[in-house]
Amino acid sequence: MGCATRPRRGIDVMPQLQVLKNLPRISRSFPVRWPVSCNSCNSWPGFSVHANHNCRGGAGAAVLAAQFLFVMLLLPASSAAQAGVTVSGIVEDQSRAAIPGAQVSLVQGENARTTSTDEHGRFMFTGVGPGKYKLGAAAHSFQPQELEIGIGAQSLESLKLRLKISAQATQVTVSADSLDDSADAESNADSVKFDDDLFRQLPVPARDVLPLITKFVSPAALGTEGLSIVTDGIEGNQLDVPASAIRKVNINRNPYSAEFRRPGKGRVEVTTQRGRRKFHGSLAVFARNSVFDARNAATLGGPLGRKRSLFFLTGEHLRNNESEIVNAITPAGPFRAIVPSPQRRDRFLARIDLRQMGIHYVSASYGITDDDRRNRNVGDFNLPEQGIRERSRQHRLLLTERAILSANLINDLRFAFKSEDAISGNPAPGPTIVVADAFTGGPSPTFSHDGRKSFDALDSVSYVRGRQTFRFGVQSRVRLNHAIDASNFNGTFQFASLQNFAAATPFVYQANQGRPDARFSVYDASGFVQDDIRVSPQLSLACGLRYDWQSSIDKRKNLAPRFGFAFAPGKHKTVLRGGIGIFYEDLPTAATLRSLLIDGVRTREVVISNPSFPDPFQGGQVILTPPSVIRVAPDIRSPYIVQTSLGVERELSSRTWLSLEYSFLRGLHLFRSRNVNAPEPETGLRPAAGFLNINQVESGASLRSHALGVTFRGRAGKHLRGIAQYTLSRSFNDTSGAFSLPADNFNLRAEWGRADFNQTHRFNFAGTLELPRGLRLASVLSLASGAPFNITTGFDDNHDTVANDRPPGVTRNTELRPGTVDLDVRLTKTFKLAPPFLGGQPPAKRESHNLEFSVDAFNAINHTNFAHIVGTQSSPFFGRATSAFAARTIQFSLNYIF
Known part of the structure; x- marks a missing residue:
């Protein structure tokens, strides 16, 4: 076994398994029992292609028993008695940025212990006995600081030492209460x-x-x-x-x-991440059901030449050979198939940090991502021939500079450049066939090539004076777009039912024609001022004002005031916190793109109601029908939400917080689309005779949302830590997105209903439990009520060429899907290793390396979570679930941290 000192934290990295051959021998062997196939269904336990795999025979029962044991182990366990407690925290500067490498001391009388903060500014002392101590921190170019603390039977964590810039070499001694920031704006317990x-x-x-x-x-x-x-x-x-x-x-x-x-x-x-003053890194390998599924990653960081320069490198390779399940009905009968949908993705990031003269910090990072996916858009009702290939590449460059101008003044400057290039699909050799919620066949109509470049520049200033922190800044962004979208150039036939398909009577044919090329630029600018005032040790106020501007929207009155407060009476164990603010959002780039492409000139959309089939142009003659266009409303304005909240927080112990908060959101001028040239219900005539459909993006929708949330965050005993969050909410709106059309363009009141994301109950938990003998158990549990869905007839009853009509008296999102239950668990065994390549370094200074072997079970209880319920009355699947989220999946991983 390696030394028993606390292992250095590392980062995941992962080449091939062969690298483990060169690792030091593990002093303790451990048995590995490989799974055996299930005798009842001849499949691997927990591996099921179909979501409804519920075999309980043979090894499957053993897996369920193991899962039950995993869940039981997550219950809080009593901590073993130990000598002393833990004192830990973070050292920050005045702008709340971590200070790595700061010297931290813990002094009691003649006895003193010292340590250095890690790259996150964190420090830790273990085995500290009861009594009065002085906790001090010092760093180059900063004023040293001391904190008087009292140690009892409970560990002290989350202590913060905030150092000021060293204008004068004076010692500052404060009490623990004066550094208690539970009443700060950034210390909300529900974060x-x-x-x-x-x-x-x-x-x-x-x-x-x-x-x-x-x-x-x-x-x-x-x-x-x-x-x-x-x-x-x-x-x-x-x-x-x-x-x-x-x-x-x-x-x-x-x-x-x-x-x-x-x-x-x-x-x-x-x-x-950023580099450290010592070399560090990690290697990791992940493998799942198939030997062809793997993810490898690697990280390496450390000093670069001079002590003031650090570097960090990381790379990941993903090889994912998952499959999609097709569950459709064609004229020949039910059609079910398993279609491979492989994915390959490579990511790389390099970062360099430079520190000059103690007052300038410069960093530069460059990242690249390559992604290649095949058979996209296949699954559910989409037949295998609908599969397309998607490829994308992204470059990202970020430059930052922090200047400590004085003891009270800090300036942060950032510049970012991003280049993205994405290709989806190929030219379709024929038309696409869509039968509502039965099947979609023929070649996919998707064929697009998007190129985007963006430039961001930000500058912010922080000024601290006494109990007041004042920040202001500006940001500008330029987005250059070049899009080629030749989708649906061979057209799409839509049928209301299988009977209509058998009778060759589609209700609409749609196709695009013209030159599908557009170049445009979008400019954004914003500015903010923020004033955080500590009125007293118990009360803090946060007042701010923000302004946002976008070139795509003419309206300019986008001032957004923000206000928050926190009141912590007595010993700061209970905090009353609240606030109110306005938040604006921008017009999506896709709205500008669609309005430029489908404008009736560059590209025209041909829409034919009740066309002939399979030739919509009756014998090959192209009929010039009135064009359909997409446009942005001339009076479009920026949507905004008004959010207000009030809550109470209670510190249950030095490591545990419980919060209760009520929040209300009111959304105004939200985006939605509407066909402003739909046929009049009385006459059937369209207002603009020269056009067919004019789908206009407007800012006329709204939202109301109420939520009551309970959040538990912290530790239970020495070994269990995590966060649990429950939300009771109710959200109503009248839009499903910027491009969603209403069922009736002349009756928008019927669109008011449960929001697509409305789930009355949501509970999420994520936590870890340290077990004896180097074992660790972790879990992520999610429980949620069902989300709503629409009931539609499947026909174009109002002749607006869109089959989203609902039965009489039925409003939007009236039905609910079943709820979801998802439990993911991980069991990890950690081995401490003596580090290799140490030369003559004395054993006392050697830091142990860690080798972690983990087994994950996703959807461990193999619960069937339905993804889609058919609400189309003309569909043979009406009222039934046709797809589900993934069944139980097992993943193995090996991680070496040094």
Whole structure:
């Protein structure tokens, strides 16, 4: 066994299994029992192609028993008695950025212990006895600081030492209460925080962390373009860095900050890894059901030449050979097939950090992503011939510079460049056939090539004076777009039912003609001011104002005030927290693109009602029908939501918080589409005779959402840590997105109903439990009520060429799908190894390396979670589930951390 000191935290990395041949011998052997096939159905236990695999025979029963044991182990366990407690925390500067390499001391009388903060600014002392101590921190170019603390029977964690820039070499001594930041705007207990250790320990399929992150965001707070992901200060809607490059993730931190466009519950802040002063890294290999499914990753970091320069490298390779299940009905009868849908993805990220003269910090990172997927769009009702290939490549460059201008003034400058290129599909050799909720056959109509380049520049200033922190900044973005969209150039026939298909009577034929090429630019600009005031040790206020501008929208009155407060009376164990703010969003780039392409000139959409089949032009003669166009409303304006909340938080112990919060969201001027040239119900005539359909993107929809949330975050005993979140909510709106058309263009009141994302109950838990003998158990549990779905007739009853009509008296989203239950578990065994290649280094200074072997079970209880319920009355599947989410999947992983 290696030494028993605390192992250094590392990051996942993964070449081939052969590298393990060169590792030091493990002093303790461990048996591995491979699974055997199930005698009842001749399949691997827990591996099922069909979602309804419920075999309980042979090995399947053993797997269920093991899963039951896993769940039982997650229950809180009593901690074994230990000598002393743990004192840990973080050292930050005035802008709340971590200070790596700071010297931290813990002094009691003549006895002193010292340590250094890691790359995250964290420190830890273990085995600390009871009594009074002085906790001090010092770093180059900063004023040293001391904190008086008292140690009892409970560990002290999350202590924060905030150092000021060293304008004068003076010693600052404070009490523990004065550093208690429970009343700060950024210390809300309902925030969700993941660090790289927790990501590494939780069960995550092939290290794809985004599904785990999205479990803890509020769907009502998401914008038109989805989740807002802020990576190293640059806002976007993609997580475009490898999972092994993520240092920490914050969700709902400071929900009313004017620095960001979206509210906290619809925003994820991602910080990437950086190098350390010692070489470190990791190797990891993941394997799932098939030997052809694998994910390899590697990381390496350390000093670069001079001590003031650090580097970090990471790369990932994904080989995923999953399959899609087709479950359709054709004129020949039921059609079921399993279609391979392989994916290959490579990601790489390199980062360099430079520190100059102690007052300038410069970093540069470059990332590249290659993604190749085949047989996309296959599955459910889509037959195998609908499969297409999707390829994309992305380059990302980020430059940042932090200047500590004085003891009170810090300037942060960021510049980002991103280039994206994506190709989907190929020219279709024939028309596509769509029979409503029965089958979709023929070649896929998709054929597009998108090229996008974006440039971001941000500059923000932080000024600290006494109890007040003042921040302001500006941001500009330029997006250059070049799109070629030749989709549906061979047309699509739509049939209301199988009977109509057998009778060769489609209700509509649609095809695009012309030159499908468009180039355009979008310019964004924003500015903010934020003033955080500590009125007293018990009360803090956060006041902010933000302005957003976009070139695609003429309206300019987009001022968004924000306000938050926190009141922590007495010993700061209970906090009353609330706030209100306005949050604007931009017009989606896709809306501008569609209005430029389908404009009746560059590209015209031919729509023929009740066409002949298979030749819609009656003998080969092209009939010039009135064109259909897509346009953006002339009076379009930026949508916004007003969010307000009030909650109470209670510190149950030094490591555990419980919060209860009520929040209300009101969305105004939300995007939706409407056919402003639909036939008049009385006459059947269209207002503009020169056009067929005019689908106009408007800002006339609204949203109301109420939510009551309970969040538990922290530790239970020494070994169990995690976060649990329950939300009771009710969300209603009258839009399903910017391009969603109403069932009746003359009766928009019928669109008011349950939002597509409305789920009355949602519960999510993520946590880990340390067990004896180097074992660790982790789980992610998600429970949710069913989401709503529509009931439609399947016919174009109002002759607007769209078959989304509902039965009389039925409004939008009246029915509910069944709820979902999803439990993922991971069991990990950690082996401590003596590090190789140490030369003559004395054993006392050797730090142990870790080898982790993990077994994951996703959907461990093999619960069938339906993905789609057919609501089309003309479909033979009406009222039935035709697809489900993945059945139980097993994943093995090996991770070497040094």
